[in-house]
Amino acid sequence: MTTRPNYITPAGYAALKAEYDRLLGSERPALVETISWAAGNGDRSENGDYIYGRKKLREIDRTLGRLAARMKAAKVVNPAQQPDRSRVYFGATVTIADEDDNQRTLTIIGNDEADAGRGRVGWDSPIARALRGAAVGDLRRISLPGGEVEYEVVAISYPAG
Known part of the structure; x- marks a missing residue:
């Protein structure tokens, strides 16, 4: 299946890339650290930090996947x-x-x-x-x-x- 090109301006591509880099470089690592800390606190079934952190991590991973797909299909047009x-x-x-x-x-x-x-x-x-x-x-x-x-x-x- 071929994907249609995602026409985008140079500024638009830079904004997509900046969002991807922000999520991957700062938000996701900070969240993984919080989840690890929460997992070390014992019972995970009633641990709000752990449960919320895992849910938020899945959302970030979905967003990263969507952004990566959009950038891969991008055709930058000035x-x-x-x-x-x-x-x-x-x-x-x-x-x-x-x-x-x-x-x-x-x-x-x-x-x-x-x-x-x-x-x-x-x-x-x-x-x-x-x-x-x-x-x-x-x-x-x-x-x-x-x-x-x-x-x-x-x-x-x-x-x-």
Whole structure:
């Protein structure tokens, strides 16, 4: 089975790596030390530090596995090096307007970096999929939970490189 590439910006990859390193380098060893100390206190069946520590260790190990898989599948793309800046591709900052001329500005980035509240949408989100390849002036119909909306691409920009 082939895995789809996990497109991500250099900053997004650095954030994933930093989280992985923090968990593996400091949180996990400190927790293992606490579990070892708690295990030495006798009866483990009623030892809250031991029981909670083991549960927390499993959570950290799952997170480490997920982060490792995401980093392994990562395809780092620097938006500043986008050769065709006239169309919407990964890393584009796009201004769109609906029928009432209400404008929104979105940046299309990796799914692991998405933060819709800050206008940062994941590459595989419905709005990003609809905008892929669009040029200024293009109309795109997007299915949202509230129904279909048509947006016009007003502006496209990429970070300076």
